[in-house]
Structures are given as C-alpha cells and as structure tokens.
Amino acid sequence: MWKNLLNKVKWKITELKQKREFKRKIKTEKIIQKNEEKEKKIEEKSKAVVVESKKITESGAVNQSINTRYSNRFLNKERRKSYSYRKGKGICVRCKQKSLPGIIFCEFHQQKQQTYNYRSRHKSV
Numbered sequence: 001m002w003k004n005l006l007n008k009v010k011w012k013i014t015e016l017k018q019k020r021e022f023k024r025k026i027k028t029e030k031i032i033q034k035n036e037e038k039e040k041k042i043e044e045k046s047k048a049v050v051v052e053s054k055k056i057t058e059s060g061a062v063n064q065s066i067n068t069r070y071s072n073r074f075l076n077k078e079r080r081k082s083y084s085y086r087k088g089k090g091i092c093v094r095c096k097q098k099s100l101p102g103i104i105f106c107e108f109h110q111q112k113q114q115t116y117n118y119r120s121r122h123k124s125v
C-alpha cells in the first residue's frame with residue numbers, strides 16, 4: 001500500500017516537473033520568437049530609417065546647391081548694388097571712407113590699386 005502511494009506521489013511529482021519543464025520550454029520558445037520578431041521589426045525600421053536618411057541627404061544636397069547658387073546670385077546683386085551706391089555717394093568701394101573726387105577709391109585704396117595696376121602691367125610686358 002505505502003509503496004504504491006509513494007510511487008504514485010513520485011510519479012505525480014515527475015509529471016508535474018515534466019509539465020513545468022514543458023511550460024518553460026514553451027515560454028522560452030515564445031520569448032525567442034518574440035525576440036526574433038522584435039529584431040526583425042528593428043531591422044525593418046533601421047532599413048526604413050536608412051532609406052529615409054538617404055532621401056534626406058539627396059534632397060538636402062540638391063537644396064544646398066540651389067541655396068549656394070541662390071546666395072551667390074544674391075551676393076553678386078548686393079555687391080553690385082553697394083558698388084554703384086558707393087560710387088554715387090562718393091564712398092570708397094573697398095572700405096567705408098570717403099573716396100577721392102572722380103575716383104571710386106579712397107586715398108589708401110587708390111594707392112593700392114595703382115601699385116596693383118603697375119605690377120600687373122609690368123608682369124604682362
């Protein structure tokens with residue numbers, strides 16, 4: 001009798017252990033599956049991010065070139081504007097001092113320009 005009972009209990013215990021192990025296995029498998037799914041999702045997301053960043057850099061590069069072109073044009077316009085403005089106002093085009101009468105430079109820049117002209121002329125000859 002007692003032996004039988006003991007055997008029954010043992011058997012139950014082993015059964016319970018097996019069930020627990022089985023549950024654990026299922027749990028771990030589920031966790032692994034979840035992790036794999038997460039990794040897949042992360043990979044997909046990172047791929048999407050890479051694609052988006054590529055798009056951004058492409059559009060950004062295009063925008064930059066447009067911007068630089070535009071800003072250069074703008075600067076040239078501004079320079080021309082200020083050049084003629086200073087010429088009309090009698091201000092040196094290289095600095096903010098008053099220019100000499102009939103010349104677009106101040107005394108200092110007139111001299112600089114003259115030396116520059118002298119050098120360039122004597123170089124070419």
Ligand SMILES: [Zn+2]
Nearest residue numbers: 092095106109
């Ligand atoms: Zn000047």
